[in-house]
Amino acid sequence: MSKTKYILGLFADPDELMHGIDTLQKNSVPIYDVYTPMPIHGIERKLGIKDSRLGYAAFLFGCLGGTTIFSMAYYMLVHDWPMDIGGKPAFAIPDFVPITFEWTVLFTAFGMTLTFFFATHLFPGRTPRVMDLRATDDRFVIAIDAKGNIPHEDITNLLKEAGAVEVKHNDRKYVSYE
Amino acid sequence: MASHSESIIREPLITGKDITYAQITNDVLRPVENMPGKAWWIGFSVASLGACLWVFAVSYTFWYGIGSWGLNKTIGWAWDITGFVWWVGIGHAGTLISAILLLFRQNWRNSINRSAEAMTIFAVICAATYVVSHMGRPWLAYWPLPLPNQFGSLWVNFNSPLVWDVFAISTYFSVSLVFWYTGLLPDLATIRDRATGIRRKIYSVASFGWTGSVKTWQRFETVCLILAGISTPLVLSVHTIVSMDFATSLEPGWHTTIFPPYFVAGAIFSGFAMVQTLLLVTRKVLGLENYITMFHIEAMNKIILLTGSIVGVAYLTEFFIAYYSAGEYEQYTFLNRFIGPYWWAGCMMYGCNVLMTQLMWFKKIRTNIPISWVLSIVVNIGMWFERFVIIVVSLHRDFVPSSWAMFYPTWVDMSVFVGSIGLFFTMFLLFIRVLPSIAMAEVKLILKSSSEQAKLKLIKGGHVEQEEVQFYKESLTSFDSVDINDYK
Structure with a gap:
């Protein structure tokens, strides 16, 4: 043998x-x-x-990030502590676009990359x-x-x-x- | 497929006669696996002296407060924000090369993306230090974060571009870092598998146990593509939001809608200039002429020319709109750039950014390494002055003549700036010592299709048009790493 x-x-x-x-x-x-x-x-x-399904993960993480920050902005500036700035509406949706975009990207990047590391068993110190x-x-x-x-x-x-x-x-x- | 052969009329992306996969690894890892040469030590000594100056000047600022800078009642933002915008702008080229050129399938990015991305990260670190140090009370730097607090639950104002900026810069930095590090994994594994002893252990931890199996590569490519896809709008959003710090104010000279595209073009412009400054020296010192070829240099010069011209058009548009708006304060601001006490700063801005880059229309200049290097530095001087003109020169004379003032930098202002350059180069020099400065896996990918030897084989195969061969040979004459006698 x-x-x-x-x-x-x-x-x-x-x-x-x-x-x-x-x-x-x-x-x-x-x-x-x-x-x-x-x-x-x-x-x-x-x-x-x-085919890799990481794209789906990326999309879902992106949705999560955008929803998270938009809800936070809504809660903070509209619900919890609305401010009167020159009589303008507190729920200023266009002003929430930049941060919503940024966190969509942030969550997509981190979520997808960590999913990749998790699925492929990559982490610092793993024995090659x-x-x-x-x-x-x-x-x-x-x-x-x-x-x-x-x-x-x-x-x-x-x-x-x-x-x-x-x-x-x-x-x-x-x-x-x- | 790796075996697909590329048209002969495209210039080679890898020159040299006997380049094999092993040769690429050896060439790229030479500075990592051996002791650095004299040039590196000299550079590192100078750069780290600069970094020490930075530490001292920033500590001095923290100890004595912002009063140690030359700011006054009229000019409340000066070298700090100038330096911040300058560094963030420089960072943009790395993402452009790694993300946008990947989406456009520009293979020449493969040999410059690694160092350009590293440069992005170091430039954004330099920019971030300005943000913290200009706060005056850096221990309160967490205030722009939307954290529950005891000030009557007063939240951050999401309507403010300054808060958007916090989100944009922090997202940009962390996403760039993830993109860069993920791309490094296969190359770190290469170092690991060649190293022994303690080095092997360190690179083993750093390479996350990468093996290069089929599934790993497949997922890796998916991740890189999606990261490129989301980084592209991200990089555009970052400088857009930086420009909104100014554009949403009522200050003449700042209050313009052209700022976002104008700032983004300027950012890419200065970033490519910095990549050029670094790589022209790096390729020589590390002996990477076969991988960063004349084609890369010329391509980057073309992008500098394009973005420099976009910036030029933006300048003209600003002047026209100032005239057309019939707003006297606006008109005065733009006139003041030439006839005011800061006329020399205006001349540096327009001269370096618009006039000097127009020289790039000539192929002789685009393919001349010393001139390209000097021009790349000229561009960065010009871009620094652009920010200085926009910020200080707009502020120093606005609505109320009784508050007009001049700005005089103190030694602390200057030391923070010079020191940040030292910090940047210290980080870059350490990077080329411990990490592969060229993405080996990605260069190996194009070896069989786009290298000089592959094209030579095509010519020798005899199935290509003679005209095309002639065209190809002519294009090779400008390459410093090709011996043209081989083609006679």
């Missing part, structure tokens, strides 16, 4: 990486994940990843789960779960044929752990 946990195909070029994904998929080898130093456009469709240290530098890495995907040599050959510059058989899932 081999000790290999993950098979990594390291590519030097994003187009060859895409070719590698195609080759693996054609041979029904399931892909665990792909790690790249830059965003690769079109890869999510290939891997069947659905890196499978190959060059994946943030100049290598485009396809990771394949070794369990059940045998024989490993076939996968190695497939990756090599597709243009992988290196194929690794890692005994540990994450190389970044001490």
Whole structure:
């Protein structure tokens, strides 16, 4: 029984990486994940990843921010302590537009970004789960779960044929752990 | 797709012969991973002396009060607000580059957005210090916030542009910070994965555990796009609201409806000038000529020309409206800019901002690095004087001649201003030491399509029109990082 946990195909070029994904998929080898130093456009469709729903979150946070500050302004200047400024109405809606806009933007930005961090498990001090240290530098890495995907040599050959510059058989899932 | 090849008639965004993904990482991280050179130390020493001066002058102001400034009964706002508006304006270019150019899919932003955004954050910090120090009693700086209080529950006045400004500047600063830091995550992870020991630990905490998996990148791009979408109106709103601090008053010279667009154009104008000032030096000192190319320099000069001309049109409009309004106070204010005791400030404003930038119409000047650098400083001097003219020169002679006065800055005024420049450069120099000054991931994205080597391959492939090749070669002659003999 081999000790290999993950098979990594390291590519030097994003187009060859895409070719590698195609080759693996054609041979029904399931892909665990792909790690790249830059965003690769079109890869999510290939891997069947659905569109991000962060846009909906952003919209809802924006609505929340605008409503919050508008209600605050209404409560403070109209309900709680209306001021007579030259006989003008206390409920001066146009004057509330700038602050409503600012907090819409503020809540959208923070709400959406924090949702992104939460959903992707990003937070300060999180132990990085890196499978190959060059994946943030100049290598485009396809990771394949070794369990059940045998024989490993076939996968190695497939990756090599597709243009992988290196194929690794890692005994540990994450190389970044001490 | 990364493999799409771009038209040959577009100038390359990355020059150099053997640029690989690894090469980009090495080049960008050289200043981060090695000890800084002599130039950095000299710059840092001078800048931090300036920052010390700032600390001293601001502490002096807090201790002795606003009376240590040169303000008087007539001129109650002077260098403080001038400095504030100047710094906020400078900040605008960073957001323009990172947000508006992203929405317009301008790929050349990829190599300058990081440092421009950093510059935005540092400039807004400098601006914010003015807001706090001009309050006189900075320990009461929380008063503009809508907090429950014991003054009979007297709330802040949301009808006031000064309160809008508190909301606008604080939102702008925090959203810019979020945008900048989110963009930094992948590059911090790159440093982390190359570092060892304590450095690795620090960058590990800072990179939030970034891995670069497919889903992370997909969400990252969504977040960046939406942040760009909301930052675009945000940046326009910020200087609009700053201008309303003036425009909603009854002061001649301030009370004009053209102020919002005029201030926004001026802000972008001065911001790009500051980006140019910083990057022309940075690219040389850090050896980043292959990433910040002549194309970037010329493109920024074109934006300076455009926004400078918009500012020029706004000046003319102001003069025309002053004449057409037949309001004698308004007319006097504008005449006073030329014939009053501050005529020299008026000349600096109109001369530096309108006349000097018109030189940018000439390609020879746009592509000349020393001249561009000098002009970028001229623009920022001019923009400082613009704010000085609008604020002090309008205030010093308005409705009642018996209250006319002059403004004489004290050494504290000057030290706060000079010190804030020192503070700004200290922060910028620290930034280029510890963080990647170019967004590596984004530059890698355009390597296969827009680099010089990709285009050279296209030419060698032979499937491009000869005329286009000729045009391309001619455009390369102005590049200082390209050896034109390779194309002979």
